[in-house]
Every structure is written in structure tokens, then in C-alpha cells.
Amino acid sequence: MGLNDATRAPGGAERDPFAPDLSVRIGPLVLPNPVGVASGTFGYGEEYAALLDTDALGAIYTKAVTVEPRAGNPAPRLAETPAGLLNSIGLANPGLETFVRDKLPALRARRCRTIVNVAGATVDDYVRVVEGIEASGGVDGYELNVSCPNVKSGGMAFGTDPRLVALVTESVRRATKRALVVKLSPNVTDIAETAHAAEDAGADAVSAINTLVGMAIDVKARRPRLAMKTGGLSGPAVKPVGVAAVYRVSRAVKIPVIGLGGIMTAGDALEYLLAGADAVQVGTATFVEPDAALRVLEGIEAWMRENRVARVADIKNLLEE
Amino acid sequence: MVRIDTELLSNRRVAEGYFELRFRWPAAGRPAPGQFLTVRAREGSDPLLRRPFAFASHDGTRDEATIVIQERGSATRALATLEAEAKLDLLGPLGHGFAFPERGTEPVLVAGGIGVGPMLFLRAALEAAGTKSRFVLGARTAALVPEALLPRGAGVEVRTDDGSLGAKGTAADAVTALLPEARAALYACGPAPLMAALDRIATERGWPYQAAVEEWMACGVGACMGCAVPLKSGGFLRACADGPVLDGRLVKWD
Numbered sequence: 001m002g003l004n005d006a007t008r009a010p011g012g013a014e015r016d017p018f019a020p021d022l023s024v025r026i027g028p029l030v031l032p033n034p035v036g037v038a039s040g041t042f043g044y045g046e047e048y049a050a051l052l053d054t055d056a057l058g059a060i061y062t063k064a065v066t067v068e069p070r071a072g073n074p075a076p077r078l079a080e081t082p083a084g085l086l087n088s089i090g091l092a093n094p095g096l097e098t099f100v101r102d103k104l105p106a107l108r109a110r111r112c113r114t115i116v117n118v119a120g121a122t123v124d125d126y127v128r129v130v131e132g133i134e135a136s137g138g139v140d141g142y143e144l145n146v147s148c149p150n151v152k153s154g155g156m157a158f159g160t161d162p163r164l165v166a167l168v169t170e171s172v173r174r175a176t177k178r179a180l181v182v183k184l185s186p187n188v189t190d191i192a193e194t195a196h197a198a199e200d201a202g203a204d205a206v207s208a209i210n211t212l213v214g215m216a217i218d219v220k221a222r223r224p225r226l227a228m229k230t231g232g233l234s235g236p237a238v239k240p241v242g243v244a245a246v247y248r249v250s251r252a253v254k255i256p257v258i259g260l261g262g263i264m265t266a267g268d269a270l271e272y273l274l275a276g277a278d279a280v281q282v283g284t285a286t287f288v289e290p291d292a293a294l295r296v297l298e299g300i301e302a303w304m305r306e307n308r309v310a311r312v313a314d315i316k317n318l319l320e321e
Numbered sequence: 322m323v324r325i326d327t328e329l330l331s332n333r334r335v336a337e338g339y340f341e342l343r344f345r346w347p348a349a350g351r352p353a354p355g356q357f358l359t360v361r362a363r364e365g366s367d368p369l370l371r372r373p374f375a376f377a378s379h380d381g382t383r384d385e386a387t388i389v390i391q392e393r394g395s396a397t398r399a400l401a402t403l404e405a406e407a408k409l410d411l412l413g414p415l416g417h418g419f420a421f422p423e424r425g426t427e428p429v430l431v432a433g434g435i436g437v438g439p440m441l442f443l444r445a446a447l448e449a450a451g452t453k454s455r456f457v458l459g460a461r462t463a464a465l466v467p468e469a470l471l472p473r474g475a476g477v478e479v480r481t482d483d484g485s486l487g488a489k490g491t492a493a494d495a496v497t498a499l500l501p502e503a504r505a506a507l508y509a510c511g512p513a514p515l516m517a518a519l520d521r522i523a524t525e526r527g528w529p530y531q532a533a534v535e536e537w538m539a540c541g542v543g544a545c546m547g548c549a550v551p552l553k554s555g556g557f558l559r560a561c562a563d564g565p566v567l568d569g570r571l572v573k574w575d
């Protein structure tokens with residue numbers, strides 16, 4: 001401790017009058033800051049509530065909701081790989097009716113913005129989930145999961161075909177005026193094509209990336225480590241893939257891009273923002289450090305102060321290339 | 322539930338590849354037997370996830386607790402080499418623990434291998450409440466028996482597959498040898514074949530059977546649905562939030 005510290009007023013350093021604007025606009029919705037928690041890693045907001053101030057998050061992207069309850073895939077559903085996590089959960093969720101009755105009231109009671117992740121096997125499934133939630137008063141927005149690698153029908157089968165992405169997006173678009181995000185699959189030849197399809201069909205934003213198809217084998221047992229054999233890879237291992245996807249998508253569409261995939265630190269999030277993202281989601285990192293998203297947010301704000309960046313949307317213009 | 326950076330007080334080898342880690346544990350997070358914590362083995366992304374371990378003891382007067390780990394991979398290897406005063410990033414207590422036995426039943430605690438930790442904690446808690454219990458530990462061989470940790474007193478039995486310590490056989494054999502008329506209440510943590518064998522005995526004899534399950538976990542708090550435990554009736558329960566202690570007769574063990 002230096003001499004000066006003793007003479008400082010409580011509260012430490014003088015307040016910096018420069019206050020960056022952290023808000024982000026997604027269609028009709030304004031998020032208070034760019035850092036959300038990714039679908040599938042944060043349940044419906046209850047489980048982590050004791051471990052971090054969920055009101056401070058930019059948004060909660062919920063675990064996927066389908067029309068019918070789903071038990072999920074056989075166990076084991078998880079396998080850790082170098083700097084990565086393979087999962088094959090299979091969209092386990094209580095279904096629309098139970099979600100609306102048991103989970104939605106508590107989500108609404110939170111001050112945090114809630115974006116419900118929606119999944120289905122048919123276009124009609126997606127529409128029914130959104131209509132069901134709209135009929136019960138709605139939420140802040142929807143994220144269409146057209147990119148889950150762990151279910152046989154729907155999921156990634158939609159997300160890898162631009163025509164189906166367009167069809168499901170425009171069908172849901174007719175059912176809601178709220179913020180509509182389409183979550184893109186990286187398991188495609190050119191992610192710009194599906195991003196275009198979502199934009200043209202009326203999406204307010206796209207999020208990228210969902211998990212990458214992966215597989216791990218237990219050599220001793222000569223058996224795949226996941227019961228479903230393959231799963232979706234997340235974590236630091238996928239970050240460069242995600243950053244490249246966001247870079248490409250942000251140059252292909254005019255709507256906002258929400259970047260995710262392996263964000264553990266503010267530095268990781270800033271890579272996404274510099275690559276062209278307007279907002280980010282923190283997923284697997286929450287498993288490691290429950291308050292990871294809030295630390296990422298603090299770090300982004302500190303970086304913006306340090307670099308005198310006024311708005312989050314300005315960050316993407318700072319990439320030197 | 323608390324998340325804390327705490328201090329490792331001691332780390333001692335208690336059997337081949339088995340270590341007991343003793344650490345400061347705050348009064349705010351009082352654990353029950355069967356509950357667990359997750360630990361970040363070290364900074365960085367390999368290993369990536371926190372690892373779950375059942376509490377093996379808790380001393381509320383000294384604000385200390387222990388876990389017993391077995392070296393299996395990179396995370397447990399990192400934990401095994403930690404020395405006293407190392408910092409530990411812990412989250413717990415998590416999940417649901419064991420319910421105490423009904424009056425008139427005799428608790429029989431069965432530990433298989435590294436499943437010993439939560440059973441030691443339960444034994445101590447029962448004893449503190451004035452309830453006697455039987456304690457059976459099964460291991461492959463004598464080198465894998467943490468003798469220094471075994472409870473003292475009557476009703477403690479060791480079985481090894483090769484007969485190198487205690488009687489030859491499995492922990493389940495010791496339970497089979499109990500009188501069928503006894504009103505036993507089974508408590509167990511161990512590998513699936515042992516848990517399945519106890520399920521058969523419990524079902525046949527109509528004994529209650531509380532089983533602490535082990536599964537791969539990501540979040541540990543019920544959010545990710547990763548640690549699914551399959552049930553005989555179909556469907557799943559989450560090891561972390563619905564368990565880790567479940568009715569062992571409902572679980573599909575094979």
C-alpha cells in the first residue's frame with residue numbers, strides 16, 4: 001500500500017466520468033448489456049440464482065423448450081475433451097405446458113431480459129411453442145434452435161438447409177412481433193447462407209455458433225464415450241471456429257450477430273465483438289465459474305473505458321485488417 | 322450453497338492412488354452426509370470442468386471438511402499433488418444427502434472403492450446421533466483400502482476380491498450374509514455392479530436402499546441435464562440436483 005492510498009477517499013480511485021453505453025438493440029428489444037448466458041447452460045434461470053446476480057445479465061437464453069416434454073438422450077451425456085466439452089443432452093425439457101405453468105412466472109419475475117430458446121421436430125412445433133408462450137403473455141424474445149446436433153429430427157436438420165431455416169423463421173415471425181433470434185449451426189459448408197436465409201425471413205438477429213459435432217472414444221473400453229456416440233462440442237476448443245463464423249456472418253447480414261462459443265474471459269468476448277458481434281453469450285464457462293458472464297461483462301466495460309469506446313456497437317469498427 | 326476460495330490444510334495419501342484432502346469449510350455451508358462439492362482442480366482449460374466429490378467428513382467446531390479422491394485423470398492428478406496452504410476453489414454443499422434410518426431398522430453402510438468418502442461421513446453422523454451402524458468396505462485388493470480412515474469400533478468389515486485383507490469376496494457378499502429377517506436399511510456408494518447387487522438384495526428382502534450415485538457432471542446445480550441417471554421406469558433423474566442420493570431400487574444400474 002502506498003502513502004497516497006491512505007489519503008484517498010473511501011471507494012478508491014477517482015470516478016472516471018467516461019461511462020460507456022453498454023446497451024444493445026435486438027429488433028424491438030434493448031438489452032442492458034451485451035453479455036447473456038447461453039441456452040442449455042443456465043436452465044430456466046433458477047439454478048444459478050444463488051450464485052450470481054442474474055439481474056445484472058444482459059439476457060438469459062433459456063434451456064430449449066419443445067411442445068412435448070422430452071426425457072433426453074441416454075447416459076452418459078457428457079465427455080470432457082481437451083479444452084472442450086462434448087454433450088448429448090437431447091433437448092431434455094419439461095415441455096411447453098409445464099414450462100408455461102412452472103418456469104415462466106419465475107423467469108418473468110426476474111428483472112433480467114428473457115429469451116426463450118425454442119426447438120422442435122417440425123415447423124409447426126416451433127410455431128406452437130411460440131404461440132403458447134405468446135398466449136400466456138410472452139417473454140422478451142425467442143431464439144430458434146435450428147442447430148441442435150443431438151436430436152434425430154428437427155434441430156440441425158433444419159439449420160443446415162437454408163430453405164428450411166427460411167421456412168421456420170418466417171412461420172415463427174408471423175406468430176410474434178418480439179425479438180426473434182435464429183441460432184446458427186457451424187456444421188455447414190457456408191454459414192453465411194443460413195444467416196442470409198434467417199435475415200431474409202424476418203429474423204431480428206442471428207446467434208452463432210451452436211456446438212460442433214464431435215466424438216470421443218474410450219480406447220481401453222473401445223467404446224464411444226457418449227451413449228449417442230456423437231455430441232456437440234463447446235468450450236475454449238471451439239472459440240476460433242466461432243470467431244471466424246461471426247466474422248463471416250457479420251459481413252453477410254445487416255441484422256445484429258450474437259457471438260458465442262468458448263467465451264471464458266472478457267478477452268474472448270472482445271474477440272467476438274471485434275470480429276463483428278453486437279452481443280455475446282457465455283455458456284460452458286458458467287459451469288467452470290458460475291459468475292463467468294458477469295466477469296466477462298466487467299472486463300468488457302473496463303476495456304471500453306480504457307479505450308474510450310462509447311458504444312458496444314462501435315467495437316466491431318475497431319478491428320484493424 | 323457457497324462458492325469459496327479456501328485453503329487446503331493437509332493432503333495425505335491414504336491408499337494406493339487415494340488421497341484425503343482436508344480444507345477450511347465455512348459454517349455457512351454446512352454439508353449433510355451424501356452431499357457433495359465441486360472443485361476447480363486448477364486454472365486454465367485442461368481440465369476444464371469442476372469435478373464433483375462427496376464430503377467425507379465435516380467438523381463444524383473447527384470449520385474443516387474433507388474429501389477423499391482417487392487419482393484417475395488429469396484433474397484428480399492435479400489435486401493429488403496439491404500441498405497444504407494451496408488455494409481451493411470450491412462450490413457446495415450440493416445435492417441431497419442421506420435420510421436417517423427409520424426407528425427399528427439397522428443401518429448397513431456399504432462402500433465400494435472410492436465410494437468410501439460419503440459412507441465415512443454418514444457413519445460419523447449416525448454415531449454422533451447415537452445410532453449404531455454396520456460398515457462394509459469392499460475393494461479389489463488390500464493396497465486400495467484406506468485403513469487409516471476406516472471407522473473404529475464394532476460392526477466394521479472389509480472384503481477384498483483377492484482376500485489380501487479381510488474376507489475374500491465383495492461387499493455385496495457381506496450384505497447377503499446378513500440375516501434376511503433383519504430389518505436392515507441399506508446405504509451405499511460404489512461401482513455399478515455393487516450397486517446393482519445391493520438393489521437385488523434390497524428388492525428381494527424389502528429393505529430400504531439409499532444409493533449415492535456417481536455420474537459425469539458439468540454444472541453440478543441442476544441446470545445442464547448432463548448427469549442423467551436412468552430409471553427402471555424410463556426417464557431420468559439428475560445426479561446433482563435430484564440426487565446424488567436416490568432410492569437405489571428405482572435406478573437402472575446396468
